[in-house]
Amino acid sequence: LAEWSYHKALFGTKMTHMDYRIVARRTHDLDGIELVNQFFKDQVKDMGYLKEFKDRADSEGVRCLLIMCDGEGALGDPDAAKRKQAVENHRKWAEAAKFLGCHSIRVNAETHEAGSFQEQQKRAADGLTQLSKVCGSVGVNCIVENHGHLSSNGQWLAGVMKLVGKSRCGLLPDFGNFTIRPGETYDRYKGVAEMMPYAKAVSAKSYQFDNDGNCVETNYRKMMKIVLDAGYHGFVGIEYEGDKLPEREGINATRDLLTRLQLEGI
Numbered sequence: 001l002a003e004w005s006y007h008k009a010l011f012g013t014k015m016t017h018m019d020y021r022i023v024a025r026r027t028h029d030l031d032g033i034e035l036v037n038q039f040f041k042d043q044v045k046d047m048g049y050l051k052e053f054k055d056r057a058d059s060e061g062v063r064c065l066l067i068m069c070d071g072e073g074a075l076g077d078p079d080a081a082k083r084k085q086a087v088e089n090h091r092k093w094a095e096a097a098k099f100l101g102c103h104s105i106r107v108n109a110e111t112h113e114a115g116s117f118q119e120q121q122k123r124a125a126d127g128l129t130q131l132s133k134v135c136g137s138v139g140v141n142c143i144v145e146n147h148g149h150l151s152s153n154g155q156w157l158a159g160v161m162k163l164v165g166k167s168r169c170g171l172l173p174d175f176g177n178f179t180i181r182p183g184e185t186y187d188r189y190k191g192v193a194e195m196m197p198y199a200k201a202v203s204a205k206s207y208q209f210d211n212d213g214n215c216v217e218t219n220y221r222k223m224m225k226i227v228l229d230a231g232y233h234g235f236v237g238i239e240y241e242g243d244k245l246p247e248r249e250g251i252n253a254t255r256d257l258l259t260r261l262q263l264e265g266i
Contacts, residue, residue: 001028002203002239003036004068005251010039017043021057021064028251031061032235034201035100036068037093044096054100064100065235066143066172066201069093069107075127076111076120083127090131094138104141104200106172107131109151109160120150125163132166143200145172146191152180154191161198171198173227174239175218176205189222196230206254207242213257220257224266 073086208216240250
């Protein structure tokens with residue numbers, strides 16, 4: 001379960017970050033969770049808090065898989081000094097991820113859209129190469145999600161990975177984040193296929209469901225075949241962002257669809 005699936009409840013104080021791992025298990029019967037740094041920014045260096053969270057997750061039989069990191073600077077910033085600072089800003093999250101037992105931190109290939117296609121690739125690759133070294137020294141991965149602008153172009157993002165060429169750096173294909181800018185989108189199936197050779201996690205984004213329980217905007221059968229054909233057999237994160245169903249029901253609808261496809265041998 002991706003914590004962002006409950007962002008309305010968390011921002012609305014109906015749920016706390018500490019509650020989240022219990023909800024994942026007891027409400028949805030899920031045994032893996034992805035964390036979002038926004039919901040425990042003030043506790044990232046609080047070892048007592050992190051230990052309590054980990055102990056409670058362990059007691060529920062829930063594994064912490066990764067931390068989604070935002071707001072720590074642009075790893076592809078045009079200014080080399082700012083890129084370096086962004087790398088250093090992520091260090092605390094890599095250390096927290098390692099303590100919690102996560103395999104990765106999820107980061108963004110933000111470039112502020114300055115420069116050509118290739119220039120932005122090179123800057124993003126530079127920042128990610130630096131961060132890969134930091135994460136490698138800590139013992140976790142840094143993985144990039146398609147998350148707007150050129151990062152939602154599968155060809156561009158795969159090209160960044162080729163330039164980085166580090167085992168500690170990979171991708172997190174998201175089924176829904178393929179809007180490059182208003183009015184310009186990238187084919188989601190092509191994008192995921194281009195990203196999968198570098199995938200260390202997968203995010204099954206969902207918004208709406210039809211009466212048969214299928215996702216309206218994404219053909220999950222087609223998408224999961226792309227994922228499996230790439231040889232991926234790790235966790236798939238449930239990230240519900242719709243507004244037609246309440247968060248709890250939308251999460252369950254996504255889980256049930258994935259489970260049905262799994263049982264059908266997809």
